[in-house]
Amino acid sequence: MKPLLSVENLRIAFPSRQGPVEVVRGVSFNLGRERLGIVGESGSGKSQTGRALLGLTPVSGTATADRLEFDGVDLRNATAKQWRSLRGARMSMVMQDPKFSLNPVMTIGKQLMEAVKLHGGKSEARDKSLAMLEAVQIRDPDRVMAAYPHELSGGMGQRAMIAMMLVTEPDLLIADEPTSALDVTVQIEVLRILDNLVTQRGMSLIFISHDLKLVSTFCDRVLVMYAGRVVEELDASRMSEASHPYTRGLLNCLPTITGDSRPLPVLARDDAWLE
Amino acid sequence: MKTSEGHHRALPTVLGKAMRLAATVVFTIFGLLVVTFLIGRVVPVDPVLAVVGDRASQSTYDKVFVELGLDKPLYVQFSLYVEKAVTGDFGESFLTKKPIIDDIARAFPATLELATVGIIIGTLFGVPVGVWAAVRQGKLVDQVVRILGLVGYSAPIFWLGLLGLLVFYAKWGLVAGPGRIDISYEYAFTPKTGLFLLDTAMQGQWGAFRNVVSHIALPAALLGYYSMAYIARMTRSFMLNELAQEYVVTARVKGVAEWRIIWVHALRNAAVPLVTVIALSYAGLLEGSVLTETVFAWPGLGQYLTNSLQNADMNAVLGGTLLIGIIFVGLNLLSDFLYTLLDPRVRRRT
Incomplete structure (x- = not known):
C-alpha cells in the first residue's frame, strides 16, 4: 500500500x-x-x-x-x-498553547465555524461545531461556542482547539x-x-x-x-x-x-x- | 440559571465602573480648572489694565479692580470662576468684546470640520497603507511607505502648505485658495451647525457646497497626510506584531485565505491599540493646527488662540485651553469605550 x-x-x-x-x-x-x-x-x-x-x-x-x-x-x-x-x-495541526493559538478577539464558535465553512458546509456549520465540541467532551457546548478564548481554562481551550482541527475530518x-x-x-x-x-x-x-x-x-x-x-x-x-x-x-x-x-x-x- | 446569576453580578460592576469613570472625569476637569485659573493669576498681565487701558485714572482702575472681584481672597475668586465656568461663562474677550463662549462657538466648528475631514483621510489611507507595508515588510512598498512617512514627519507643515497653495491653487487652479468659502457664497446659506459642508448640503446649496469642498480639500489633505504618516507607521508595527502570533499559524493551518488572515484575523487584533492612536491624533488636530490655519487663513480655534495670545487676551486663551482640555478628556473616554468594545479581554474585567 x-x-x-x-x-x-x-x-x-x-x-x-x-x-x-x-x-x-x-x-x-x-x-x-x-x-x-x-x-x-x-x-x-x-x-x-x-x-x-x-x-x-x-x-x-x-x-x-x-x-x-x-x-x-x-x-x-x-x-x-x-x-x-x-x-x-x-491535514491539520494542534499546537502547544491554546492561550496563544486561539484568536483572542473571536469567539470559539466563530473560529470553529470558520473552519467548517471554509471547506463547504455553510448551513450545517453550527450543528457540526456543536457536535464536535461534544465529541471532545465539553459538557455545555452552547456556552463554549459563545465564549472567548480567555474565558476558558487551558484544558478546555485545548479541547476546543482539537475540535477545531478535527471538525473537517482531516486524514492527517x-x-x-x-x-x-x-x-x-x-x-x-x-x-x-x-x-x-x-x-x-x-x-x-x-x-x-x-x-x-x-x-x-x-x-x-x-x-x-x-x-x-x-x-x-x-x-x-x-x-x-x-x-x-x-x-x-x-x-x-x-x-x-x-x-x-x-x-x-x-x-x-x-x-x-x-x- | 447561570446567565441570570451572571447578570446580578455584572450589574453592580457596570454601575461601579460608570461611577469611577465619572469621578475620574470630574477630577480631571477640576484639575484643569485649577490650572487655568492659576495661570490667569500668575501671568504678568494685569487684567484691569487690559480692560481700562493704560491712561485710565486711579479711581476707574480701582472700580474695575473691584468689579472683576480681584479684591476678594483667592479661594473666593476660584469658586466664582468655577461657578461661572460651569454655566459656560468665561468672561468677555477684551479683543472682540463678545463672550468667550460665543467666540469659541464660532471658531471651533471651523477647526472641527477641518480636523474631522483630515482624520478621515488619514485613517482611510493610513490603515491600509500600514497593513500593506507590514505584509510586504522590507520590500519596495515598505520602503516607499517609510519614505513618505519620513517626509510627513519631518517636512514643516507650513512649507508643504505654501507649496500646495503654489502648485494646486496658483499654478493649476485645481482648488480654491485660503479661507473657508468664497465671499460670493457666504450668504447663500445660514450657518446652523457652523460645519459648512453639513450646512450647505442640508440646505441643498450645492454650488456653495462645491465651493466649500474646494476650499477644504487642500488643508484637509495636508492634515490627512500628516496623520496618515503617523497612523500608517503605527499600523505597520501593530500588524507586524500580530502577524507573528500563533493564532495566525492556526488560521493558516485551517486553510484560511491569506487576505482573510490579514484583514480579518490580524487587523481585528491590531485595531485595539490603533483606536487610541487615531483618537489621539484626532485630538491633536482638534487643538487647532496653528500653522495650517495661518497658512490657509482658516478662521479656526488655532488662529483665534494665537491671536488672543498675541494680544494678551487672557480670558480667551484660558477659555480655549479649557475647551481643548475637555476635548482631550472626551476623546480619551471615547477611545477607552471603543477599546472595551473591540477587546473582549478588557470587557469583563472590572
Whole structure:
C-alpha cells in the first residue's frame, strides 16, 4: 500500500550571521494510517519538521526535500490554492498553547465555524461545531461556542482547539506538544480524547513531544530526533530494545517508583551523535 | 440559571465602573480648572489694565479692580470662576468684546470640520497603507511607505502648505485658495451647525457646497497626510506584531485565505491599540493646527488662540485651553469605550 505521506531527505535551514544553520538535516520517513511519534529535546528540529509538512516554515527559513508527498500531491511546489485545499480539509495541526493559538478577539464558535465553512458546509456549520465540541467532551457546548478564548481554562481551550482541527475530518493530524502547556492532571484526559478521536476516525497522527514515555504510550512507532537528524526509529512496544546511545541514555534517566538511584543519572552527550 | 446569576453580578460592576469613570472625569476637569485659573493669576498681565487701558485714572482702575472681584481672597475668586465656568461663562474677550463662549462657538466648528475631514483621510489611507507595508515588510512598498512617512514627519507643515497653495491653487487652479468659502457664497446659506459642508448640503446649496469642498480639500489633505504618516507607521508595527502570533499559524493551518488572515484575523487584533492612536491624533488636530490655519487663513480655534495670545487676551486663551482640555478628556473616554468594545479581554474585567 502506498503511504499517505512520504518524506525523503527533508532539510530546513535558517540564515544567521555565521551563514545558514541547518536545523533539520535530512529527515526521511513514511507514514501510513498509523500514529507516529517524534521525540526529541528542544532545538532538535521536531517542530520545524511538523510545520514543514504543512508548508508553514517561517518565511526566513528554507525547506528542501528530495521527496515530500501527501497522498500523491507533491508538496514541494504546491500552489497557494493547493495548500488551502489541503490545510484544514486534509491535514491539520494542534499546537502547544491554546492561550496563544486561539484568536483572542473571536469567539470559539466563530473560529470553529470558520473552519467548517471554509471547506463547504455553510448551513450545517453550527450543528457540526456543536457536535464536535461534544465529541471532545465539553459538557455545555452552547456556552463554549459563545465564549472567548480567555474565558476558558487551558484544558478546555485545548479541547476546543482539537475540535477545531478535527471538525473537517482531516486524514492527517499533527499534534505539536499538544499537552505541554496543560496541567499534569488534565494532560492525560486531553490525550485520551485526542487518541480516541484519531482511532475512531481512522486518521494518521504525528505526535510531537519531548516526553519519550508519553509518546511510547500513545503511538505505534517512534522517531527519535537529535540535532536535526533521526537517530533512531523503533516500534513503541520495543522501546527497551533501543540501540542508539542517546535513546538509551534518555530511557536510563526515567525515574522508577521502586529504586531511588543517587546521584541522578545524567545524559552524557557524544559529539559523534551529531554526524 | 447561570446567565441570570451572571447578570446580578455584572450589574453592580457596570454601575461601579460608570461611577469611577465619572469621578475620574470630574477630577480631571477640576484639575484643569485649577490650572487655568492659576495661570490667569500668575501671568504678568494685569487684567484691569487690559480692560481700562493704560491712561485710565486711579479711581476707574480701582472700580474695575473691584468689579472683576480681584479684591476678594483667592479661594473666593476660584469658586466664582468655577461657578461661572460651569454655566459656560468665561468672561468677555477684551479683543472682540463678545463672550468667550460665543467666540469659541464660532471658531471651533471651523477647526472641527477641518480636523474631522483630515482624520478621515488619514485613517482611510493610513490603515491600509500600514497593513500593506507590514505584509510586504522590507520590500519596495515598505520602503516607499517609510519614505513618505519620513517626509510627513519631518517636512514643516507650513512649507508643504505654501507649496500646495503654489502648485494646486496658483499654478493649476485645481482648488480654491485660503479661507473657508468664497465671499460670493457666504450668504447663500445660514450657518446652523457652523460645519459648512453639513450646512450647505442640508440646505441643498450645492454650488456653495462645491465651493466649500474646494476650499477644504487642500488643508484637509495636508492634515490627512500628516496623520496618515503617523497612523500608517503605527499600523505597520501593530500588524507586524500580530502577524507573528500563533493564532495566525492556526488560521493558516485551517486553510484560511491569506487576505482573510490579514484583514480579518490580524487587523481585528491590531485595531485595539490603533483606536487610541487615531483618537489621539484626532485630538491633536482638534487643538487647532496653528500653522495650517495661518497658512490657509482658516478662521479656526488655532488662529483665534494665537491671536488672543498675541494680544494678551487672557480670558480667551484660558477659555480655549479649557475647551481643548475637555476635548482631550472626551476623546480619551471615547477611545477607552471603543477599546472595551473591540477587546473582549478588557470587557469583563472590572
